Amino acid sequence: MKYILLFAVCSYGIALSYAKGNFYDGFKMYEVSMMNRSAARGLDYSTLSNNNSYYEVFSRNGVAAHILVHPDAQPDFLKLLNANTMNYKIVHNDVGLWLKHDFEMNQKLRNLYPYQGKLGTERYYSHAEINQFIEDLAKQNPTRVEVKTVGKSFEGRWLKTIRITNGDGRANKNVILVDGGFHAREWISPAAVVYGINELVNNYEAHAQLLQDYDWVILPVVNADGYEYTQISPDTRMWRKTRQPSSADCIGIDPNRNFDFHWNETGASSDPCSQTYAGPKAFSEPEAIVVRDLIHSLADRGKMYLTVHSYGNYILYPWGYIDLLPDTWEDLDEVGRAGGDAIKAATGTIYQVGCSTQLMYPAAGASDDYAFNAGFPISFTMELPAGGDNNFDPPPADIDRLVKETWVGIVAMAQKVVEKYPLN
Ligand SMILES: *[C@@H]1O[C@H](CO)[C@@H](O)[C@H](O)[C@H]1NC(C)=O
Ligand SMILES: *[C@@H]1O[C@H](CO)[C@@H](O)[C@H](O)[C@H]1NC(C)=O
Ligand SMILES: *[C@@H]1O[C@H](CO)[C@@H](O)[C@H](O)[C@H]1NC(C)=O
Ligand SMILES: [Zn+2]
Numbered sequence: 001m002k003y004i005l006l007f008a009v010c011s012y013g014i015a016l017s018y019a020k021g022n023f024y025d026g027f028k029m030y031e032v033s034m035m036n037r038s039a040a041r042g043l044d045y046s047t048l049s050n051n052n053s054y055y056e057v058f059s060r061n062g063v064a065a066h067i068l069v070h071p072d073a074q075p076d077f078l079k080l081l082n083a084n085t086m087n088y089k090i091v092h093n094d095v096g097l098w099l100k101h102d103f104e105m106n107q108k109l110r111n112l113y114p115y116q117g118k119l120g121t122e123r124y125y126s127h128a129e130i131n132q133f134i135e136d137l138a139k140q141n142p143t144r145v146e147v148k149t150v151g152k153s154f155e156g157r158w159l160k161t162i163r164i165t166n167g168d169g170r171a172n173k174n175v176i177l178v179d180g181g182f183h184a185r186e187w188i189s190p191a192a193v194v195y196g197i198n199e200l201v202n203n204y205e206a207h208a209q210l211l212q213d214y215d216w217v218i219l220p221v222v223n224a225d226g227y228e229y230t231q232i233s234p235d236t237r238m239w240r241k242t243r244q245p246s247s248a249d250c251i252g253i254d255p256n257r258n259f260d261f262h263w264n265e266t267g268a269s270s271d272p273c274s275q276t277y278a279g280p281k282a283f284s285e286p287e288a289i290v291v292r293d294l295i296h297s298l299a300d301r302g303k304m305y306l307t308v309h310s311y312g313n314y315i316l317y318p319w320g321y322i323d324l325l326p327d328t329w330e331d332l333d334e335v336g337r338a339g340g341d342a343i344k345a346a347t348g349t350i351y352q353v354g355c356s357t358q359l360m361y362p363a364a365g366a367s368d369d370y371a372f373n374a375g376f377p378i379s380f381t382m383e384l385p386a387g388g389d390n391n392f393d394p395p396p397a398d399i400d401r402l403v404k405e406t407w408v409g410i411v412a413m414a415q416k417v418v419e420k421y422p423l424n
Contacts, residue, residue, distance in 0.1 A: 022096040023096065024238075026096065028071075028093055029066055030067045031064050031089050032087070032088045033063075033087040034063060034064055045065065053273075054072065054076075066391065068095065099237050103233065106123065110123060118133075119133045122396060124190075133194070134197065135147055141167075143169075144166065144204065145201055147162050148161050148163065150219070153224045153287055155224075155243055157225060159287065159290050164215065164216045166212065174302075174303045174421060175214065175216070175217055175303065176210075176215075176216050176302075176417065177305045178193060178307075179193070179222050179308070180222070181220060181223055182255055182307060182367070183223065183240045183255075183309060184223050184225075185238050187227075188310050188384050188392075189384065191402075193308055194403075195407055196407055197218055197220065210415065212418075213418065213423035214303070219290070222287050225287075226239055238392070240254065250272045250277075253277050254276045255287050255291075257277070257278040257279070258278060258285045258365055260283055262321035263282040263364065264364070266322070267361055267364055268365050278364075291367055295374050296374060299376065303376065304377075305378070305380070306382060307368055307380070310383055310384040311385060311386035311392065312383040313351045313352060313384075314352050314353075315339050315340055316359060316383065317368070317379060318355065318369050319355065319356070319369055320355075320357060320362060321363070323357040335420070336413070338413055339351070339380075339410065339413040340353045342412030343408055343409040346405060346408045347405045382406070384406055385402060
């Protein structure tokens with residue numbers, strides 16, 4: 001059997017065979033209650049995750065797991081659920097159908113709202129549009145905005161950062177480094193990062209305090225190839241990894257397991273077909289190298305590194321590679337809680353704030369641990385809320401609400417950072 005398409009949440013993963021028609025036709029999404037923990041243990045999630053031709057395990061937040069199941073695995077899976085007397089419901093009877101529906105809606109909105117020099121929150125944008133947008137901002141605001149080409153993706157897309165200042169020309173300010181789009185299918189991430197760029201550039205008076213002694217450097221789409229790939233058809237919507245071939249049959253490395261800090265230890269896979277494949281070596285991915293080099297070039301001035309993912313409503317801090325807190329965890333916790341509290345006050349949305357390994361699962365070789373170890377005193381992975389049918393698909397009508405809510409949290413964290421780490 002040939003498995004050429006793969007796709008999972010921020011961490012676990014399915015490699016699947018191609019069929020005619022829509023790839024996900026006949027796939028079902030189950031929600032399995034984990035309230036009964038002794039029963040939940042009977043269902044071996046890592047065995048399911050490792051069997052990535054048939055299953056993909058999405059969120060395991062202690063309350064429920066979402067499990068995507070291949071049509072051929074339905075009888076086995078039901079047997080497994082019944083053997084463990086698990087409570088479950090079928091969230092989606094035909095995953096292919098809703099992916100097709102979402103795809104058509106996104107195409108329609110793309111035609112309805114072509115790029116005209118601004119990126120609003122009506123729809124999701126392509127990597128090329130996001131690059132064009134930051135270039136246009138730089139042209140319109142030459143004293144406050146600088147765009148820099150920082151590298152090239154595996155397929156040759158230019159990766160560009162935008163540096164936003166208040167235009168006073170002072171050098172050597174502290175730095176906040178933000179990136180989005182590490183994982184291809186997490187579309188709300190680049191959308192939230194682009195919203196923040198818009199705010200910092202076009203609404204800069206309101207953020208004067210955040211730009212006084214700090215510059216912001218932002219890479220909106222790290223995994224540009226993967227992000228583009230998710231936009232070309234319903235069959236590719238669930239892609240997570242990069243697009244560099246990883247074996248004869250599989251494509252893609254998890255860029256957020258590819259960093260050279262406890263690389264290929266826990267929570268990363270050495271199976272090239274897995275969604276969390278760490279790669280043949282650390283920094284095998286040009287996209288991870290770009291982020292590495294940004295981190296090092298800014299580390300002496302960098303005070304906060306923030307990488308935006310989805311989903312799960314988490315603000316996560318190191319360590320991710322081991323179940324241990326760094327000595328300075330109270331600083332991380334204080335800043336993270338400022339974000340979580342601000343979001344809760346603004347919209348009621350609850351974020352959990354804490355160490356990655358304790359709140360989610362270990363994930364060695366991720367960019368947040370790397371940046372923290374390289375000298376950023378504050379380093380977070382923010383997991384934005386789930387939305388839509390596949391959880392990675394907040395409907396376009398929800399983009400506005402979600403990106404505004406996210407920005408409230410980012411601003412609160414940045415304010416706390418500015419207060420805690422004044423310019424020397
Ligand atoms: C949890 O599930 C087990 C079966 O796996 C069952 O024996 C037990 O009674 C359940 N506990 C509760 C509280 O429902
Ligand atoms: C993977 O799952 C399928 C479908 O349930 C099953 O037939 C197969 O034996 C499993 N493979 C492994 C290695 O567990
Ligand atoms: C990654 O770790 C696994 C498990 O320890 C090991 O089998 C594999 O060889 C490692 N991969 C590389 C490229 O070192
Ligand atoms: Zn992610």
